[in-house]
Amino acid sequence: MxxxxxxxxxxxxxxxxxxxxxxxxxxxxxxxxxxxxxxxxxxxxxxxxxxxxxxxxxxxxxxxxxxxxxxxxxxxxxxxxxxxxEHKFRPIPDDLLLQAFEVLDQQKRGYLEPEELSKYLMQEGETFTQEEMEEMLSAALDPDKNVIFYKDFVGMMTIDDTQ
CATH class of the missing domain: 1.10.238.10 (EF-hand)
Structure with a gap:
């Protein structure tokens, strides 16, 4: 004991x-x-x-x-x-996050244009501010292609929850 x-x-x-x-x-x-x-x-x-x-x-x-x-x-x-x-406010599991991006990617390209993502995140649900959007895009945007490859971005956003 x-x-x-x-x-x-x-x-x-x-x-x-x-x-x-x-x-x-x-x-x-x-x-x-x-x-x-x-x-x-x-x-x-x-x-x-x-x-x-x-x-x-x-x-x-x-x-x-x-x-x-x-x-x-x-x-x-x-x-x-x-x-x-109490393990409150846990992050959304990466597979659900990926599914959400796939719903937004109606053409199944594997990426979203920054304008598309901005539109969704600044106009729907709990909206992002312009500053939050710019901060996120600075991390999410592929510098060569100028798009968000969301599978890579989900990998960056999710944390190892084994602590």
Whole structure:
């Protein structure tokens, strides 16, 4: 039984370390706070992908009574620990992501034009901003052919979920 407790404590300790490391990247003042606008990036860097509504719920949970524009580590840690321990906001499996791209690629070419992808992502569902679109295209676009080979892009986007 002691081994189980030690293993659980070691696991929680490792989760806390991961959260702390991700948070520290954005703690530019080294005062255990980050800009509230960085919370989504921090959460995604930990392998969690909440919707915008879910992200707003998390922020509401960790924000001060009187919002300051900053999130304190002490408030972020317990909430994020619970999220990671419960395996919430897991990424979409790569095969489903690939299927989504294949639906958009009606001619079955194996790629999408940047304009096509921009149209879908900026006009449908939870829309991307122009800045988010440009950032994604900078990673997704094949520099020689100026198209998105989505099988390669899905491979880049998915993470090894065996942690």
């Amino acid at each position: 002691a081994d189980d407790k030690e293993a659980a404590e070691a696991f929680v300790s490792e989760v806390h370390k991961r959260i702390s490391n991700a948070f520290d990247v954005f703690d530019h003042e080294f005062n255990h706070t980050v800009d509230v606008r960085e919370i989504g990036t921090i959460i995604r860097s930990l392998g969690c992908f909440p919707t915008e509504a879910e992200l707003h719920d998390i922020i509401a949970e960790v924000e001060e009574e009187e919002p300051t524009g900053y999130i304190r580590f002490e408030k972020f840690l317990p909430t994020m620990t619970k999220v990671l321990m």
